[in-house]
Amino acid sequence: TELRLSHQWSNQDIRHQVAQMVADGVAEADVDLEIKIFPSRSLFKPREQYRPLTRGQLDMTVLPLSYAGGQQPAFNLTLMPGLVKNHDHAARLSASPYMAALEEKMAEDDVMVLVHGYLAGGFVGKDKCITSPADVDGLQTRAAGKAFEQMLAGANASITSMASSEIYNAMQTGILNAANTSSSSFVSYRIYEQVSCYTPATEDFALWFMYQPLLMNKSTFEGLSEEQQNALLAAAEKAEAFYLEEAKKQDAASVKVFEDAGVEIAAMTAEDFEEWRALAQETSYKAFVEDVPDGQALLDMALAVE
Amino acid sequence: MDPILLGGIVALATILVLFSGVSVALGLLIVSTGFLLIFDGLRSLELIPEILFGKLDNFALLAIPMFIIMGSSIASTRAGADLYEALERWLTRVPGGLVISNLGACALFSAMSGSSPATCAAIGKMGIPEMRKRGYPDGVAAGSIAAGGTLGILIPPSVTMIVYGIATETSIGRLFLAGVIPGLLLVGLFMAWSLYSTWKSGDQMLLASRVYSWKEKFEILPRVLPFLAIIVGVLYAMYGGIATPSETAAVGALLCLLIAIIIYKLWNPKDLWVVLRDSTKESVMIMFIIAAAGVFSYMLSSLFITQAIAEWIGTLDVNRWVLMGFVMLFLLVAGFFLPPVAVILMAAPILLPIITTAGFDPIWFAVVLTINMEIGLISPPVGLNLYVINGIAPDISLKTILKGSLPFVACMVIAIILLCFFPGIATWLPDVIMGEAV
Amino acid sequence: MQRSPQCSETLTSKRKIDMAGQSSAVTARTGNNPFLRGVAVLSTLAGWCSAAMIVAAVAITCQMIFVRFVLNQSTVWQTEAVIYLAIGATLVGLPYVQQLRGHVNVDLIPLALSPGARYYMYILTMTLSIVMVAIVLFYGFEHWHLAYERNWKSDTIWAVRLWIPYLAIPVGFGLFLLQLIADLVAVLLKIDTPFGLEDE
Numbered sequence: 001t002e003l004r005l006s007h008q009w010s011n012q013d014i015r016h017q018v019a020q021m022v023a024d025g026v027a028e029a030d031v032d033l034e035i036k037i038f039p040s041r042s043l044f045k046p047r048e049q050y051r052p053l054t055r056g057q058l059d060m061t062v063l064p065l066s067y068a069g070g071q072q073p074a075f076n077l078t079l080m081p082g083l084v085k086n087h088d089h090a091a092r093l094s095a096s097p098y099m100a101a102l103e104e105k106m107a108e109d110d111v112m113v114l115v116h117g118y119l120a121g122g123f124v125g126k127d128k129c130i131t132s133p134a135d136v137d138g139l140q141t142r143a144a145g146k147a148f149e150q151m152l153a154g155a156n157a158s159i160t161s162m163a164s165s166e167i168y169n170a171m172q173t174g175i176l177n178a179a180n181t182s183s184s185s186f187v188s189y190r191i192y193e194q195v196s197c198y199t200p201a202t203e204d205f206a207l208w209f210m211y212q213p214l215l216m217n218k219s220t221f222e223g224l225s226e227e228q229q230n231a232l233l234a235a236a237e238k239a240e241a242f243y244l245e246e247a248k249k250q251d252a253a254s255v256k257v258f259e260d261a262g263v264e265i266a267a268m269t270a271e272d273f274e275e276w277r278a279l280a281q282e283t284s285y286k287a288f289v290e291d292v293p294d295g296q297a298l299l300d301m302a303l304a305v306e
Numbered sequence: 307m308d309p310i311l312l313g314g315i316v317a318l319a320t321i322l323v324l325f326s327g328v329s330v331a332l333g334l335l336i337v338s339t340g341f342l343l344i345f346d347g348l349r350s351l352e353l354i355p356e357i358l359f360g361k362l363d364n365f366a367l368l369a370i371p372m373f374i375i376m377g378s379s380i381a382s383t384r385a386g387a388d389l390y391e392a393l394e395r396w397l398t399r400v401p402g403g404l405v406i407s408n409l410g411a412c413a414l415f416s417a418m419s420g421s422s423p424a425t426c427a428a429i430g431k432m433g434i435p436e437m438r439k440r441g442y443p444d445g446v447a448a449g450s451i452a453a454g455g456t457l458g459i460l461i462p463p464s465v466t467m468i469v470y471g472i473a474t475e476t477s478i479g480r481l482f483l484a485g486v487i488p489g490l491l492l493v494g495l496f497m498a499w500s501l502y503s504t505w506k507s508g509d510q511m512l513l514a515s516r517v518y519s520w521k522e523k524f525e526i527l528p529r530v531l532p533f534l535a536i537i538v539g540v541l542y543a544m545y546g547g548i549a550t551p552s553e554t555a556a557v558g559a560l561l562c563l564l565i566a567i568i569i570y571k572l573w574n575p576k577d578l579w580v581v582l583r584d585s586t587k588e589s590v591m592i593m594f595i596i597a598a599a600g601v602f603s604y605m606l607s608s609l610f611i612t613q614a615i616a617e618w619i620g621t622l623d624v625n626r627w628v629l630m631g632f633v634m635l636f637l638l639v640a641g642f643f644l645p646p647v648a649v650i651l652m653a654a655p656i657l658l659p660i661i662t663t664a665g666f667d668p669i670w671f672a673v674v675l676t677i678n679m680e681i682g683l684i685s686p687p688v689g690l691n692l693y694v695i696n697g698i699a700p701d702i703s704l705k706t707i708l709k710g711s712l713p714f715v716a717c718m719v720i721a722i723i724l725l726c727f728f729p730g731i732a733t734w735l736p737d738v739i740m741g742e743a744v
Numbered sequence: 745m746q747r748s749p750q751c752s753e754t755l756t757s758k759r760k761i762d763m764a765g766q767s768s769a770v771t772a773r774t775g776n777n778p779f780l781r782g783v784a785v786l787s788t789l790a791g792w793c794s795a796a797m798i799v800a801a802v803a804i805t806c807q808m809i810f811v812r813f814v815l816n817q818s819t820v821w822q823t824e825a826v827i828y829l830a831i832g833a834t835l836v837g838l839p840y841v842q843q844l845r846g847h848v849n850v851d852l853i854p855l856a857l858s859p860g861a862r863y864y865m866y867i868l869t870m871t872l873s874i875v876m877v878a879i880v881l882f883y884g885f886e887h888w889h890l891a892y893e894r895n896w897k898s899d900t901i902w903a904v905r906l907w908i909p910y911l912a913i914p915v916g917f918g919l920f921l922l923q924l925i926a927d928l929v930a931v932l933l934k935i936d937t938p939f940g941l942e943d944e
């Protein structure tokens with residue numbers, strides 16, 4: 001049997017490596033199962049992947065789940081400011097009843113999770129450091145994710161939307177003063193050449209965490225033999241452990257790259273973090289709860305995870 | 307089936323369908339649907355509307371209708387004639403001044419128009435009759451305009467560069483800058499050839515054209531100002547921190563429309579509608595090809611043809627310049643028959659990984675590819691610019707136009723060779739202005 | 745050969761050339777046939793809508809630059825609005841551009857054929873085109889319907905109900921289908937010639 005896996009990243013990206021590990025693990029198990037990977041959006045555009053996945057036209061994908069937030073508003077919770085404190089907390093969230101509730105929502109779309117995983121990100125400022133909400137006041141800012149846009153707008157930033165590939169040029173010409181996205185995007189788009197300060201995710205505090213699991217069509221999985229299913233699950237378990245370890249390394253690696261480029265590195269204090277979180281509660285959390293019928297229950301479940 | 311063999315079958319089917327008279331976009335859809343149906347099953351057809359929509363779901367594409375509006379609004383005024391006349395009055399002492407003026411006007415007009423046939427028509431309407439009146443051979447008159455018009459897609463803005471930028475995810479701002487110096491180089495080569503050929507013909511009349519007084523020379527200058535205003539305005543918006551390249555296109559479109567309406571008095575709703583209608587027509591045509599080519603490349607990828615070809619080329623142990631030679635030959639032949647946008651969209655997803663693996667710069671490649679497409683525009687059997695000239699001057703035979711264009715094709719080949727030896731011609735300006743490539 | 749908005753000409757046929765942005769284009773002939781005329785009216789209306797959407801996209805983009813650069817305020821909805829307008833302009837414009845013979849094609853094979861063979865070639869290519877457009881229309885309608893039924897939204901602050909932009913697929917391809925059928929009928933009724941080529 002041949003399964004098709006699509007994602008948007010290059011062959012060097014950690015998320016490709018996770019997919020490759022699963023593909024290799026299944027191949028080694030020798031259970032007549034082959035996973036064909038289509039990297040670098042060579043099959044589907046990033047945001048076009050979820051729908052074919054739900055209908056089984058695509059078997060697997062590595063996808064930021066919030067991309068499907070327009071179809072399942074509950075998924076917007078997977079890119080919510082301040083909900084995840086650090087990578088270990090992220091791992092506990094993945095194993096919690098909160099995630100089980102989200103997986104129920106995915107099951108409605110005939111989708112299941114094979115590998116859980118979060119990646120972190122931070123802020124960059126063209127002229128100054130961004131640590132507390134007061135820092136973004138009046139800046140033209142590009143944020144990754146709807147909830148972050150809501151929070152930053154609450155901090156009186158001016159929000160402008162553009163593809164992450166356009167951040168470099170926009171920073172260079174001065175259209176943009178600040179941006180927020182994942183550590184790996186900051187590095188791969190060489191944003192360090194255009195900014196004066198970087199506020200990375202640290203072991204203590206990071207605002208920006210994005211849930212990016214390896215998903216599979218549920219019916220396709222159930223149609224496999226038990227042997228094949230077990231091989232997939234075993235490979236996925238190994239990949240998940242690798243994903244967590246590598247995700248932690250990404251943040252540190254990005255700091256190194258920015259430091260080498262002579263960019264100032266700033267850190268968020270516990271107070272800054274609480275300030276952001278209080279702001280998020282009034283803006284993005286509030287909007288989420290209003291938008292999603294069982295939103296409050298889901299949010300409480302997430303906040304309950306220690 | 308072996309993906310490479312399958313690729314060959316797809317290529318044959320595509321050629322057959324595209325030459326059958328069906329529109330290019332629908333042809334691509336028909337071929338894609340056929341192969342998807344056979345190899346991926348009926349259910350894969352469900353995806354087609356989503357892919358069509360998804361391919362168009364890109365902010366950068368907005369620049370295409372905008373840059374087309376820029377060109378067509380200015381082309382429908384006497385701005386082109388003004389520009390041409392101004393250059394002529396100033397270059398009158400230069401031997402062969404008229405043909406030089408024509409080429410210069412084409413180059414300047416290119417800086418406002420994203421498409422080649424539009425440039426060709428805007429300058430040719432005035433330039434060709436004038437040159438013939440002054441005794442220039444028909445071939446030189448028609449050939450210089452046909453060739454000068456092709457600069458529309460090399461000198462920024464350029465619709466084909468936008469399409470390339472989207473297909474390969476390269477920076478459009480960078481691509482635009484990369485076309486500037488090669489564009490000037492081509493203008494220089496064209497001018498050199500024109501001078502040489504008029505000098506060789508030995509006709510003294512051509513060398514000394516009418517003499518203008520200084521008053522006449524300065525009188526016309528204000529009429530060129532709107533042009534400069536547009537070019538400076540657009541450049542400032544693009545590189546001065548006001549807007550991204552795709553947003554700038556809208557500023558350009560608005561500027562051109564306003565200038566056409568206010569300065570050139572294009573306020574008759576009927577005339578305005580003609581501008582808008584023609585822009586809509588060309589934009590929709592190009593955007594539909596982009597959407598359909600998206601389905602085509604989905605089919606190639608889904609059938610693993612794209613990947614297999616890239617792998618196969620990777621295993622070939624050939625010199626990278628031999629590889630580049632074959633790529634260019636392929637592009638040249640494709641350009642003989644197909645419009646530039648279709649060639650770029652079909653070829654870029656397959657060629658780009660091969661090109662970058664072989665160590666070529668995608669920005670440099672875009673320029674070489676564009677010059678290849680320019681050759682296609684003035685070569686038989688299908689050359690858009692040739693037909694435009696034929697429309698302006700129906701009494702010049704296509705054979706004469708073709709013969710007149712051939713030396714300019716040679717100039718383009720020389721430009722490509724120069725670019726191979728000195729890639730900096732293309733990459734230097736974007737590197738200086740925007741920093742080294744990401 | 746190629747036909748484009750700038751120029752609809754072949755080396756061998758004697759069709760009227762239309763120069764860039766100038767003379768009137770070669771358009772679908774309708775004769776006195778009420779069906780053909782009705783379709784022509786619909787396609788023209790679609791063309792106006794398409795042109796209006798392009799103009800709106802220009803205006804909104806300029807407004808966005810103004811809001812961001814001069815007022816230094818948020819621009820959250822403009823990018824998305826402009827994208828959907830451009831998509832709408834493209835899809836809804838399809839029938840109009842077909843009517844104006846603006847979809848570029850390469851008619852090397854028809855040119856090489858005798859008038860009789862060319863007639864059957866035209867019927868074959870048009871039938872294929874019509875089937876193709878009908879397929880997109882069918883699945884496009886389903887896609888639109890699903891988005892409507894499940895109330896899908898775009899994942900932005902603006903959260904556009906996606907059935908609105910998706911509506912351009914069934915509408916555009918539906919009218920496109922009508923125009924293609926009209927073109928085929930015009931040739932079958934000898935009101936127009938295959939591929940717009942005149943017999944020598």
Ligand code: NA
Nearest residue numbers: 416419458463
């Ligand atoms: Na141009």
Ligand code: NA
Nearest residue numbers: 642682685688
């Ligand atoms: Na050609």
